[in-house]
Amino acid sequence: MDFEDLKNSVENCKFCKEKFGFTPHPVFWGEKDSKIVQISQAPSSTVHKTGKPFTDASGKTLKKEWYKISDEEFYDTKNFFIGAMAHCYPGKDKHGNDKLPPKCCFDKWILKEIDSVNNKMYIIIGARAAKCFFKDKKFTDLVFNNQEINGKVAVVLPHPSPLNKKWLKDHPLFVEKRLPEIRIMIQECLHN
Numbered sequence: 001m002d003f004e005d006l007k008n009s010v011e012n013c014k015f016c017k018e019k020f021g022f023t024p025h026p027v028f029w030g031e032k033d034s035k036i037v038q039i040s041q042a043p044s045s046t047v048h049k050t051g052k053p054f055t056d057a058s059g060k061t062l063k064k065e066w067y068k069i070s071d072e073e074f075y076d077t078k079n080f081f082i083g084a085m086a087h088c089y090p091g092k093d094k095h096g097n098d099k100l101p102p103k104c105c106f107d108k109w110i111l112k113e114i115d116s117v118n119n120k121m122y123i124i125i126g127a128r129a130a131k132c133f134f135k136d137k138k139f140t141d142l143v144f145n146n147q148e149i150n151g152k153v154a155v156v157l158p159h160p161s162p163l164n165k166k167w168l169k170d171h172p173l174f175v176e177k178r179l180p181e182i183r184i185m186i187q188e189c190l191h192n
């Protein structure tokens with residue numbers, strides 16, 4: 001399947017409708033030659049409504065504080081392919097928390113997308129997404145050292161969600177030392 005067919009199929013996918021109990025809204029953002037493939041967990045309820053990734057509190061932290069890039073740069077699909085472990089917001093559990101992303105989406109779509117983009121680097125966001133790519137490695141080691149996916153450099157970030165404050169507090173070197181390194185890698189990737 002070529003990239004445009006893949007994109008079209010994802011955007012029209014309703015595979016999880018019964019499981020969710022509502023009509024899925026697949027969010028697809030990127031193109032065949034996006035320079036950076038970014039994979040996080042799943043769209044939030046806000047993104048389910050807007051159809052645009054990272055338009056929530058996590059997105060504000062990621063774009064403004066961590067990457068320090070403008071919305072114009074971030075949402076330019078020549079720069080970023082913005083994916084997740086699942087393309088759709090999965091709904092809430094009985095405790096009012098977002099459900100985990102459906103596993104089927106990763107095998108059904110995400111792996112194919114990753115193989116079809118001619119990117120230069122990967123950014124993997126959050127421990128759950130990291131587990132999909134690096135099953136046996138400790139999350140902290142993944143964050144503080146460059147990794148590799150498909151022979152290309154990959155960096156792993158903690159989730160920028162306001163719910164993840166404890167990890168950031170326990171690992172101050174992430175903001176002080178690792179983030180500046182990652183910012184340089186992103187800038188070099190976007191501008192070279």
Ligand code: SF4
Pocket residue numbers: 010013014015016017024025026086087088102104105108109
């Ligand atoms: S989560 Fe993935 S597999 Fe499920 S409906 Fe959305 S696009 Fe389809």
